[in-house]
Amino acid sequence: MVAQDITIISDDVKIDGNLSFSRSAKIDGEVTGDIKSNETLTIGRNAKVKANIKTKNAVVSGYFEGEMHASGQVEIKSTGKFIGDLIQVSSLLTIEKGGMFKGNSIIEATIKKNDYEEQKNLNGSSKKN
Numbered sequence: 001m002v003a004q005d006i007t008i009i010s011d012d013v014k015i016d017g018n019l020s021f022s023r024s025a026k027i028d029g030e031v032t033g034d035i036k037s038n039e040t041l042t043i044g045r046n047a048k049v050k051a052n053i054k055t056k057n058a059v060v061s062g063y064f065e066g067e068m069h070a071s072g073q074v075e076i077k078s079t080g081k082f083i084g085d086l087i088q089v090s091s092l093l094t095i096e097k098g099g100m101f102k103g104n105s106i107i108e109a110t111i112k113k114n115d116y117e118e119q120k121n122l123n124g125s126s127k128k129n
Helices: 113-126
Strands: 006-009 014-021 024-027 030-043 048-060 063-070 074-076 081-088 093-095 100-107
Touching: 006 014, 014 024, 074 081, 093 100
Parallel strands: 006 024, 014 030, 024 030, 030 048, 048 063, 048 074, 063 081, 074 093, 081 100
Antiparallel strands: none
């Protein structure tokens, strides 16, 4: 069996900035900024991530707040909290019992980002009436 290469940001690390991974990565610490991953990005159980993320796949076991663009599968585990917008090419979102998703799930094949922002503004203004 071949071990998979993975980059790990340990739980005692805090990063404020931009990260880019060419392979899978796991964040166990705190990250604020922009994150790009060509493979699977895992947000560990004790992690706190506030970021704009572009990734292939994602596993959220800890806290995530921001916007995530994913071309593959997104899993929110039972300990995961996802607050923000999820933008996917196809609907490959799985939420385990106990997992939390608060935000918008957008399928790019169905709706474009500019259309979404326009609809969001219309919905926000209609709530005031």
